[in-house]
Amino acid sequence: MVRVVDVKKDYHVGKTVVNALRGVTLEVKEGEFISIAGPSGSGKTTLLNLIGCLDKATEGEIFIDDEAVAEKNKKELALLRRRKLGFVFQSFNLIPVLTAYENVSFSLSLLGLSDREIRDRTMKILEEVGLGGLERRFPAELSGGQQQRVAIARALVKEPELVLADEPTANLDSKTGKDILELMAGLNEKHEITFIFSTHDPMVMDFARRLVLLHDGRIVEEKSREA
Amino acid sequence: MKFLLALAWKNLSRHRKRTIITAIAIATGIAMYIWVDSMLLGLEKESERNLVWYETASAKIMEKDFWKNIDYLPLKNSFIPEKDLIGAVEDSGFTWTPRISFLVEMYDSEGSLPVKMIGIDPKRDESVFRLKETLSRGKYLEKGKDEVLIGKNLARDLHVDVGDVVIVKTRSRLGAFQTMDLLVTGIMDCPNPQINNGVAFIPIDVANRALRMEGRVTEMALHFPEWKSPEKKVAELQRKLSGMQGTESPGGKNLVVESWRELGKDYVAIAEGKRGATKIILFLIFIIAAVGISNTMLMALYERMGEIGMMRAMGMNDREVKLSFLLEAGGIGFIGSLIGIALGAVLSFYMVNYGIDFTGMIGDMDVGYRTSGLMRGAWDLKVFVVAFVFGIVASMLVALVPTSRALKMEITECLRSEL
Known part of the structure; x- marks a missing residue:
């Protein structure tokens, strides 16, 4: 599904070069529920952004479904994100002028589906994430947990191959965070969608069936729950 | 396209305060443009009329x-x-x-x-x-x-x-x-x-x-009734007079026919010169309107960088993101232009029917125009159309700059902006 081969990423902050990733190699198989863990500044978000085609690697290669993302142009990358990828962000990133329903159906509208299909799929996923009856609310009218559920529904409604969640529970209290993780794990099992999420929270790491530990831009350890 | 239009409409109707403020900025510029144009055109038309009615005839x-x-x-x-x-x-x-x-x-x-x-x-x-x-x-x-x-x-x-x-x-x-x-x-x-x-x-x-x-x-x-375009008629009569060889008319060939434009050429020259100044005034108003529009549009767009980032992350390509913001800006331009031309029509109506009396200010001063101190406006429908289209196009153009800038940024950079 995803292959990351010796990827490096440098950022230039003024005259200083920050090596966010220093040669990461990783393979993620279809249907995996994998957590990228590590302290702040270890390169978790950078790695997710590169896999999600939101940023470009300085060196190395990333393949999604055996296609090198570096060879794609802006338009092709947009199409790849539209069809295959779903994102869940730490700060939810919902569009404030759209209701919960509209935020979720947004992804489907981009796919050019019929109004009826958009409605059916949106209502179904909102029900599934526990937001039935709240579809007309605006983000400001929802709690943090509910907003993150909208974000998850938005990522999943288009049935992507891969969902990238960047610290999805960081802005939530521990109970809500746990609920969200259970929801994600359940959806992973039910829809067989590959999940890669980053965290530095031990409780979150426990949920992962595979754990990749990052430190200073390098993978320092990999654990598998089954193993 | 339907989806982008719906998105633009939602943004317009739900950012109501911002839409109204921006539309008012556009409307003010457009109304001013129409008002000043009406005043200057009125001045010119009245001058020509007063020249023909009292001084030069046709x-x-x-x-x-x-x-x-x-x-x-x-x-x-x-x-x-x-x-x-x-x-x-x-x-x-x-x-x-x-x-x-x-x-x-x-x-x-x-x-x-x-x-x-x-x-x-x-x-x-x-x-x-x-x-x-x-x-x-x-x-x-x-x-x-x-x-x-x-x-x-x-x-x-x-x-x-x-x-x-x-x-x-x-x-x-x-x-x-x-x-x-x-x-x-x-x-x-x-x-x-x-x-x-x-x-x-x-x-x-x-x-x-x-x-x-x-x-x-x-x-x-x-x-003659068609005095506003006298050239053809005057040339026709001149040809007739030049051909007259009769003895009765002493020197039919020595007679010339001159139109009011020639007879009042001091005014025509001043009017031509002032037309340049008029264009500068209108251009300045255009700049004021454009700055007003761009300012509010820029602010509106910069505070929505995060939204642009999210749209791109979800798979909207650059063209779609640009189009969605242009449609929104065009919508604001449409509302502002509509209010602007309505306001401009009210101001023009006042200028055409009542005018502003500058007698106290300019007195008997001869400023070249053949008008008294009472300045009246004139209807200029062409300017209404131009101002309306301008309001929409200018709004879209000024939205283009920050949108293009946002699209040049990395998606991750846009996403870091607060939604």
Whole structure:
């Protein structure tokens, strides 16, 4: 599904070069529920952004479904994100002028589906994430947990191959965070969608069936729950 | 596209405060543009009308040399409006009136002033000019009476009023000095300041007798309804006159027909010059409007960088993101332009029907335009259309800059902005 081969990423902050990733190699198989863990500044978000085609690697290669993302142009990358990828962000990133329903159906509208299909799929996923009856609310009218559920529904409604969640529970209290993780794990099992999420929270790491530990831009350890 | 339109509409209707503020900025610029244009166009139209109604008529027939020396009004270059000439004029669809224009020195008890005096046929003149309507005191001229009609500013400068007698000194056609005692029979308050300031009118038969004209006139003033575009009609008549070889008309070939544009070329030159200044004023208003629009649009867009980032992350390509913001900006432009032209119409309506009186500010100052202090507007439908389209296009153009800038940023950079 995803292959990351010796990827490096440098950022230039003024005259200083920050090596966010220093040669990461990783393979993620279809249907995996994998957590990228590590302290702040270890390169978790950078790695997710590169896999999600939101940023470009300085060196190395990333393949999604055996296609090198570096060879794609802006338009092709947009199409790849539209069809295959779903994102869940730490700060939810919902569009404030759209209701919960509209935020979720947004992804489907981009796919050019019929109004009826958009409605059916949106209502179904909102029900599934526990937001039935709240579809007309605006983000400001929802709690943090509910907003993150909208974000998850938005990522999943288009049935992507891969969902990238960047610290999805960081802005939530521990109970809500746990609920969200259970929801994600359940959806992973039910829809067989590959999940890669980053965290530095031990409780979150426990949920992962595979754990990749990052430190200073390098993978320092990999654990598998089954193993 | 349907989805993008719906998204633009949602953004417009849900960012209501921002939409209203931006639309008001656009509306103000557009209304100002329409208002100033109406005022300037009104000024130009009224000037042209006042020039034709009170000063030049639609056109004039004169002796070539009279026209050449128009500043001196040489009476020796006069002509008799013979039958064939009149026939040619009337056959061409003109109404006409004879005039004798000459220079005089007009005396009051304290001194004298140089004045342009015009002998007119009181009855006939009404078919070409509208002098009678400008009479503010006294009565209009009567044939055969030694009377004079003068403008209110000239009357003030000469310290005379209705019922007073003024002495006029001039030279006859043959060069002999001639004086006349003329009774001030009426005072005119003409919207054309040139008439108010330095022109006096007497009956043409009185002028004919005193100046030894023997039926000659210095000009035939012509009127035709299509005076706004006089060129074709004037050229047609000129061709007719040039072809006249008859003995009856002394020098048919020496007569020239000049349109009001030529006769009032001092005004036309000023108007042309001021048109440039007008464009600068309108351009400045355009800049003010554009800055207002771009400012609010820029603020609105910069605070939505996160949203742009999210749209891109979800798979919208650059073209779609740009289009969604352009549609939104176009929507604001549409609302603002609609309000702007409605406001502009109200302002233009006021200017056309009531106007603004600048008399207190400019007084009798001659600023080149043939208008009084009351400035009236004119309807200019073309500008309404232009302003409406401009409002929409300008809004979209100014939205293009920050959107393009946001699209040049990395998606991750956009996402770091708060939603």
